[in-house]
Amino acid sequence: MTIRSQLFPxxxxxxxxxxGTRRQLPDAVQSWTYETGSLTQRLRRAYGGAVKVSVLWQRWQTPFRTEQQRLQLPLHVHALVRxxxxHADGKPLILARTVIPAGTVTFAHSNLAKLGTRPLGEVIFAYPKLARLQLDISLINPEGWTPATRGxxxxxxxxxxxxxxxxxxxxxLLVSEFFLADSLGI
Known part of the structure; x- marks a missing residue:
């Protein structure tokens, strides 16, 4: 079986x-879900320069099926998954999964493939014509994460x-962001 994620089994x-979806979400979740700017910038306003990015996984692979559908990728086509x-001050704040098709990596002159520990938002929010095309919502129970991620x-x-x-x-490109308990209070 091919492993497609370090976050999810x-x-x-x-x-x-x-x-009507917005009204179904808790207030703190609404605030993060419908944030139109960079989540990294929002975290930096709250924590200053203490916000760090730890890369858990980055490789070229076949994305999950619904990710392929959202990006209109053919089956079995690889994309860069990161x-x-x-986190800041020892607090985990947001888990994120990004799927970047090869054409998008080429368009961005490989800037998206060589982020290292730089936040994705620093790159994509610098593009003047960045547009949000689609938004989905999820609620994942603790058992929906790998044991390593839960810990x-x-x-x-x-x-x-x-x-x-x-x-x-x-x-x-597709960006999935998950709001951990310590992020919801800011």
């Missing part, structure tokens, strides 16, 4: 953001997340 269940933990991110309760398809002119 299997693909999470997502639901499309529809009219999973990270944003690393201190997950003991359900975690809300958003999955966004961004457009950089005619190129797309």
């Amino acid at each position: 299997r693909e999470p269940q997502w639901r499309e953001n529809r009219r 999973e990270v933990l944003l 690393l991110a201190k997950i003991s309760q359900p975690v809300w997340g958003r999955r966004t398809v961004y457009g950089l002119q005619h190129q797309h």
